[in-house]
Amino acid sequence: MQNSTSMKTPTEAVPKFKAQPRVAVVVLNWRRPQDTILCVTSVMKLDYSNLDIVICDNDSGDGSIDTISSGLAAFLPEVIEMRRSKGFLGFEYREVAPDIRNVENEAGTRRLWLTQTGRNGGYAFGNNVGIRLAMLSKDIEYIWILNNDTIVDETSLKFLVAQMASDPAIGICGAKVLYSGRDMKVQTLGGGRFLPFRARCEQIGEGLPATEASAPENVEAVLSYVNGAAALVRRELVEQIGYMDEGYFLYWEELDWATRALASGKFRLGYCPDALVYHQVGASSGTSDHGIPSLSSTYWMTRSKFRYLRLHRPWLLAIAFPLLLKAVIREGLAQRWTRAQMMIRGAFSLPVKF
The missing domain is CATH 3.90.550.60 (Spore Coat Polysaccharide Biosynthesis Protein SpsA; Chain A)
Structure with a gap:
């Protein structure tokens, strides 16, 4: 540096x-x-x-x-x-x-x-x-x-x-x-x-x-x-x-x-x-802002986004859910099934174990 x-x-x-x-x-x-x-x-x-x-x-x-x-x-x-x-x-x-x-x-x-x-x-x-x-x-x-x-x-x-x-x-x-x-x-x-x-x-x-x-x-x-x-x-x-x-x-x-x-x-x-x-981006959370994010990062990012929208901008859920579906399909086509699951569980605040 x-x-x-x-x-x-x-x-x-x-x-x-x-x-x-x-x-x-x-x-x-x-x-x-x-x-x-x-x-x-x-x-x-x-x-x-x-x-x-x-x-x-x-x-x-x-x-x-x-x-x-x-x-x-x-x-x-x-x-x-x-x-x-x-x-x-x-x-x-x-x-x-x-x-x-x-x-x-x-x-x-x-x-x-x-x-x-x-x-x-x-x-x-x-x-x-x-x-x-x-x-x-x-x-x-x-x-x-x-x-x-x-x-x-x-x-x-x-x-x-x-x-x-x-x-x-x-x-x-x-x-x-x-x-x-x-x-x-x-x-x-x-x-x-x-x-x-x-x-x-x-x-x-x-x-x-x-x-x-x-x-x-x-x-x-x-x-x-x-x-x-x-x-x-x-x-x-x-x-x-x-x-x-x-x-x-x-x-x-x-x-x-x-x-x-x-x-x-x-x-x-x-x-x-x-x-x-x-x-040093990502070190404090154990994730990276560059490249493919970790599974925990994917889950918490999705969960927190939908929490924010529900609390402050619920009208934007009509935009967020179609975008989520698109992302889940993309992950599925890439055979990243676990990541797709993390997105779904995060959006509905369902618990996970890492």
Whole structure:
């Protein structure tokens, strides 16, 4: 992966704050502790001192918590406190020296929490555990949801917070997410758009060069949801519309959350092109966005799509079911019977065993 700082132009100004709003970074782990360590290590290198880090393990059952704990211990400059209670393993640490690029702020105290969620309840469930834990701190103003297979640019959070601070109506703000190790191509500019007459979503800007400079207002005009790989969420949004819907195990929960936020009339979605995040797509869910998806991915994608349509756009089921039938026939002709079955069972929320 190229050095993220190479993407910056000489004229870009990193925003400064008289007092940095406090941010909680929530990272969900499931059986990929090394990815989580790399992600959180990049978060620790952020040019932003006023933050908490909450790592939630979705009951991996593979020793992930111990691996993450020991792996991150080497990066904690000075451990002030470590305690274990009610399943939480908490570190509080202080930077050895202030960041010279941010001299107006003294070295801040960052809190790092590791917790077991108790079960693998899916993406929304696991992240909600982290959000709830973060919001126990009344001084948290924003929650940054990150996939554990991401690496963040050191200035990304400053740019995102500045974008949110510029407009109190922005409830969720997305970053420029780039494919990691794929010739620096765009995965998404902020998030995606919902295509009602195709009953599906598409990512905005996918495949464009990393230097793509679409204006935020142009992206925001077509933005239906913010990509969950890197979404900065305003605390007030959670307080007013609630948490992510845990009825979605995987996929479509971002669109559901955004739909509810927009329907409230109180929030809009934002895009910050200067915030760069690098994403190893599919690692966090065990699937791939390229090539043939796994059977579990097929099932959850179909199930979540039809859940969303039933909840928010039931009139589009008249389009979605014929499209489903076409896809099932295609899989049958290719003799992919199990995949066709996963589509049918997903559409009707029938249980499966993987």
